[in-house]
Amino acid sequence: MAGAVAGPxxxxxxxxxxxxxxxxxxxxxxxxxxxxxxxxxxxFQGRPRSSEPALPPxxxxxxxxxxxxxxxxxxxxxxxWEFVITTETGAEYRWSWSELMALPQETPxxxxxxxxxxxxxxxxxxxxxxxxxxxxxxxxxxYVTAHSYGGYTTNLPLDDLRGGRAWxxxxxxxxxxxxxxxxxxxxxxxxxxxWKSAKWVRGLRLMTADRPxxxxxxxxxxxxxxxxxxxxxxx
Amino acid sequence: xxxxxYLDGNMMDGPLRELFAVDLSGATGRCENCGMVGPMGTMRxxxxxxxxxxxxxxxxxxxxRFVRSPNWARLDxxxxxxxxxxxxxxxxxPGPM
Numbered sequence: 001m002a003g004a005v006a007g008p009x010x011x012x013x014x015x016x017x018x019x020x021x022x023x024x025x026x027x028x029x030x031x032x033x034x035x036x037x038x039x040x041x042x043x044f045q046g047r048p049r050s051s052e053p054a055l056p057p058x059x060x061x062x063x064x065x066x067x068x069x070x071x072x073x074x075x076x077x078x079x080x081w082e083f084v085i086t087t088e089t090g091a092e093y094r095w096s097w098s099e100l101m102a103l104p105q106e107t108p109x110x111x112x113x114x115x116x117x118x119x120x121x122x123x124x125x126x127x128x129x130x131x132x133x134x135x136x137x138x139x140x141x142x143y144v145t146a147h148s149y150g151g152y153t154t155n156l157p158l159d160d161l162r163g164g165r166a167w168x169x170x171x172x173x174x175x176x177x178x179x180x181x182x183x184x185x186x187x188x189x190x191x192x193x194x195w196k197s198a199k200w201v202r203g204l205r206l207m208t209a210d211r212p213x214x215x216x217x218x219x220x221x222x223x224x225x226x227x228x229x230x231x232x233x234x235x
Numbered sequence: 236x237x238x239x240x241y242l243d244g245n246m247m248d249g250p251l252r253e254l255f256a257v258d259l260s261g262a263t264g265r266c267e268n269c270g271m272v273g274p275m276g277t278m279r280x281x282x283x284x285x286x287x288x289x290x291x292x293x294x295x296x297x298x299x300r301f302v303r304s305p306n307w308a309r310l311d312x313x314x315x316x317x318x319x320x321x322x323x324x325x326x327x328x329p330g331p332m
Contacts, residue, residue: 069240070281070288072295115285195285218286219302219309232304 055119056226062118067180070214074150074179074200081184083168084203087139095133097184100168103128108167110190112197113226115215125188127169130161141206145213146187149200154213155222156189156196158206165191168201193224193231244278244289250301254310257320265316269294275318 055061078097085093095103107126113119144161147153160166169188170177177183182199189196195215216222221230229235245260252258260276271293278289278298289299291314300311312318 066283067240068284070284070286071290071297073240215285215302218300218311219304219307220285232302232306234306 056113057229058231059113059117059119059226062120065120065123065181066114066116066118068114068116069180069199070152071150074148076149076184076200078184082203083133083185083201085133085137085206086203087137087206088141088208091138093133093137100128100170100185103132106167108169108188108190110188112190112194115193115195115220115224115226115231119226124173125167125169126171127167127185127188129164130166130168131164133168134162137206139206141208143207143210145205145207145211146196146198147202147205148198149202152198152200152214154187154196154198155211155216156192157210157223160189160192161204165189191225193221193226195220196224240283241279241281241290244274244276244280246280246282247275247278247287247289247299247301250287250303251310254308257322259318259320261321263319264298266291266294266296266298267314267316268296270316 081097083095083100087093105126106129107124109122109124111119111121112123139158141158144156144158145153146156167188168185170183170185172178172181177186179200182197182201185201187196187198187201210222212222219233221232221235224230248258248260260274262275263272264275264278265272269291271291273292275289277292279292279295281288281290286300286302288297289301290296291298296314298312298314300309302309302311
């Protein structure tokens with residue numbers, strides 16, 4: 001059953017907006033509980049246009065980039081920024097900002113889907129693939145906890161960070177990633193709900209056992225596939 | 236830069252009214268992390284998020300997490316040592332035997 005619900009590929013989808021401004025601002029003026037209990041029902045969702053790619057179930061389209069945050073925005077100076085991958089044996093692999101920038105860069109264009117029901121299509125980023133960062137790291141781990149400056153955590157299967165599906169992204173739409181959107185750098189894992197794309201990412205802990213992160217421990221889904229609408233535990 | 240992306244703890248009254256018989260904004264709480272004791276109304280609540288996150292106004296650690304799904308509500312209070320609510324007895328002291 002799960003495999004039957006396959007959406008269009010989320011990478012490299014390009015579209016033009018045809019929405020009026022009034023509709024957009026109304027849809028974006030939401031709070032968490034509006035989305036969850038269905039107070040907000042964007043009017044443009046009911047009549048799909050044939051030229052539009054389908055959105056995951058229960059999502060609406062936004063042209064803005066809503067800022068969601070569970071705490072204060074950390075300010076991380078680049079000269080002290082680091083990214084560290086820690087394996088299940090305690091081995092550490094570290095990159096400074098300049099070392100990250102010296103790695104091969106990719107420019108993914110992806111659709112992103114927030115569990116609070118907005119989706120944004122065709123966003124462009126620049127960053128370093130997790131394939132590059134994980135290359136040569138000896139591990140038997142199956143799970144990852146991504147952890148962030150400011151204390152946020154989220155868990156993912158390690159396989160979901162491989163295969164050209166995940167990046168440490170530092171540039172958004174051609175400019176430095178703003179702090180409110182996770183800069184200097186955030187995880188970008190667009191095939192899962194966007195809470196998995198940890199803002200202000202500081203490192204990955206590779207683990208042999210799964211361990212729920214911040215929202216997962218609060219009742220959100222362990223995996224979070226938007227095309228299967230895995231929002232909450234039990235979905 | 237001041238972070239003004241939070242609301243004060245009084246905004247929790249509505250969402251938590253479904254759960255509690257008492258008004259929590261009049262309650263006092265202790266932060267498990269730093270030990271500060273203060274009115275729950277002074278918590279900093281981040282609501283532009285997949286849930287409500289209440290943080291200590293002193294140390295910014297998470298004191299309260301509230302997630303509402305269509306089918307359930309989960310309240311996680313691991314960051315809170317205690318909650319004290321005003322609750323005067325109808326008869327403050329029983330009379331002598």
